[in-house]
Amino acid sequence: MMDVFANLWLGLGVSVEPMNLLYCFLGALIGTLIGVLPGLGPTATVALLLPITFYLPPVGALIMLAGIFYGAQYGGSTTAILVKLPGESSSVMTCLDGNAMARQGRGGVALATAALASLFAGIATTLVIAVAGPPLAGVALAFGPSEYVALMLVGLIGAVILAHGSVVKAVAMILIGLLLSMVGTDVNSGQMRFTFDIPQLYDGLDFVPLAMGLFGLADIIINLEETEGRGIEPSPIHRLWPSWQDFKDAWPAAVRGTALGAFLGILPGGGATLSAFSSYALEKKVARDPGAFGKGAIQGVAGPEAANNAGAQASFIPMLSLGIPSNAVMALMIGAMMIHGITPGPQIMTKQPDLFWGMIASMLVGNIMLVVLNLPLIGIWVRLLRVPYAYLFPAILVFCCIGTYSLRNDVFDVVMMAGFGLFGYVLKKLDCEPAPLLLGFVLGPLLEENLSRAMLLSHGDLGIFISRPISAGLMAVAAGLLALILLPAFRRQREVAFKE
Amino acid sequence: MTHTLRSPRPAAFRLRSPQDLAAGLLLAAIALGGLWLARNWEAGSLAMMQAGFFPRLVCYFLLASGLATMFRALTADAPAALAWAWRPSVAITVAVVAFAALLDKLGLVLAILALIGIGGLAGRPLRPGPFTALWATLATACVAIFSWGLGLPLQIWP
Structure with missing residues (x-):
């Protein structure tokens, strides 16, 4: 135990060196400013800014990259809350209640809640990494294909809970997401699937045009329709900072979200996303008034925000201690480390203890810096909500288009986004929700790969899912969730809950 | 918006929710289309899954949920009419497609003009003065951020 603090102290010593502090600050600042742009999520931001760090010393470069990563993550949440544009999959859940709060004039409260929940999650997860990082990395190794399949089933069934209205339609949305995730070249056989001989589809669909279309564009159409072209009126800002009551409502959600995120983030693939979705489903499940979710429940912001930050940070554990990149950002980080030898x-x-612990300590410093940087900015962001819609929506259109274009410098992605926008509007008309679709889309490739691997290992025996203890446990949770959803009594309650 | 449960008294089969019927038809159509596209892909067996296995599995489930939703159209009430807002949906879609078509040919500045010009028709169009100001602001901001700041290879002028 003393070791841990000695190590952390060593790390802190490294990360508060003036130059490193400066790199951390610059990283967080640039990351936030670019992450705020719709379409540029953490992956795109880190990829864009990677070359800058080639000129820095190794420790400084990694600290700056980590800063860029947190900054971009937080910047993405800001856009999600202000204009309902998720720049990456883990901020989809923040969109729902965060944007609803912003429309009620509680945008400042939502932003502050997101920042504080992220800060709490960041500090807690950093301590977890410092104390139990290396042993925890073993968890990732204990997860074989069957465990992954079971975990993803839990996540996908959980996503049904978070949808309003019809259970069947929510399931159908997940299935459509899975179907969309198959577009492209099958990794095992090289078979082209759903590509319609369009070369741009050979690599599969990207998350950004899909999410921007389903959320961003469809939302503009719906807003204009509902207000007959006038656009939503900016509601007066009641208060900028969370009240004592807000604080009391939000902190248990943040704690639960952190725990979920710290655990799920360790697992390669979709960690931060899965934890944000699960946290939202969990909060809705434990809430006294589940009907408030989707209409500006502060728990719906605090939980997923804490979860995605904890998840994002926990994903450093397998990267640093095993060299396994658990997502695209971590793969870029490994690339950066390789360049520095x-x-x-x-x-x-x-x-290289100074590098390892320096980076971990810089997470602590970076998170604090991010909050110090962003709390004063909230006042400015909130003013953005006062811009009349007739000016705001063309601006959103422009940023959506360029953000999507910048992914591959290909206008094809922009056309895809237009198509998904129309599809999103159709879904809204049919009372289907897009959030479960996005989760299916993100988890699809992992689910398929692990399902086929698990079946290959067991020679087609489905019993493998219940013969291994971890996967059996997860399957039991999945079955429990399913029973909970299908039980008629529970269903009637849902119908009542969503009536008003 | 939400459905109420079916009342206990027996009702003849009549359409109570066109919304659910349309949703069910759409889902079933997507599922059948997926199955048709996947018709030549090898499915393999459970132990040796091939490229066609997972798409078919998902499509069958999707077909089932489509049929279930259609059945629901007979049992649960929902808004009778399916209103469709032509003006915003068409204007936004055409604006974005126009942007995509013009960007490589006429450059960013004019593509933005087309995007906000056509897109503006979705709501109540701005008067010429404010519109020009918005165009100038957005074009300048985009060139500054994306072209100069981030160094994206964007064509700015024709």
Whole structure:
């Protein structure tokens, strides 16, 4: 135990060196400013800014990249709350209640809640990493294909809970998401699936045009329809900061979200996204008034925000200690480390303790810096909500289009976005919700790959899911959730809850 | 918006929710289309899944949920009419497609003009003065951020 603090102290010493502090600050600042732009999520931001860090010393470069990553993540939440544009999959849940709060004039409260929940999650997860990081990395190894399949089933069934209205339609949305995730070249056989001989589809669909279309464009159409072209009136801002009551409502959600995120983030693939979705479903499940969700429940912001930040940070554990990148950002980080001549893996802690602990301590410093940086900005962001809709929506259109274009410098993605916008509007008309679709889309490739791997290992025996303890446990949770959803009594309650 | 449960008294089969019927038809159509596209892909077996296995599995489930939704159209009430807002949906879609078509040919500044010009028709169009100001602001901001700041290879002028 003393070791941990000694190490953390060493790390803190490294990260508060003036130059490193400056890199951390610059990273968080640039990350936030670019992450705020719709379409540029953490992956795109880190990829864009990677070359800058080539000129820095190794420790400084990694600290700055980590800063860019947190900044971009938080910037993405800001856009999600203000204009309902999720720049990446883990901020989809923040959109729902965060934007609803912003429309009620509680945008400042939502932004502050997101910042504080992220800060709490960041600090808690950093301590978890410091105390139990290396042993925790073993969890990722204990997860075989069957465990992944079971975990994803839990996540997908959980996504049904978070949808309003019809259970069947929510399931159908997940299935459409899975179907969309198959577009492209099948990794195992090289078979082209659903590509219609369009070369741009050979690599599959990207999340950004899909999410921008389903949320951003469809939302503009719906807003204009509902107000007959006038657009939503900016509601007066009641208060900028969370009240004591808000604080009391939000903190248990943030704690639960952190726990979920710290655990799920360790697992490669979709960690931050899955934890944000699960946290939202959990909050809705434990809330006294589940009907308030989707209409500006503060727990619906605090939980997922804490979860996605904790998840994002926990994803450093397998990266640093095993050299396994759990998502695209971590793969970029490993690339950056390689360029500086560092090979991530078990030996990094013993060979380069200043780098390992410096980076972990910089997470602590970076999170605090992010809040210090962003709390004063809230006043400015909220003023953006006062812009009349006739000016705001063309601006959103422009940023959506350029953000999507910048992914691959291909206008094809922009056309895809237009198509998904129309599709999103159709879904809204049919009372289907797009959030479960996005989760299915994100988890689809992992689900397919692990399902086929699990079946290959067991020679087609489905019993593998209940013969291994972890996957059996997860399957039991999935079955429990399913029963909960299908029980008629519970269903009637749902109908009542959503009536008003 | 939400459905109420079916009342206990027996009702003849009549359409109570056109919304659910349309949703069910759409889902079933997507599922059948997926199955048709996947018709030549090898499915393999449970132990040796091939490229066609997962798409078919998902499509069958989707077909089932489509049929269930159609059945629901007979049992649960929902708004009778399906209103469709032509003006915003068409204007927004055409504006974005126009932007995509013009960007490589006429450059960013004119593509933005087309985007906000056509897109503006979705709501109540701005008067010429404010419109020009908005165009100038957005074009300047985009060039500054994306072209100069982030160094994206964007064509700015024709």
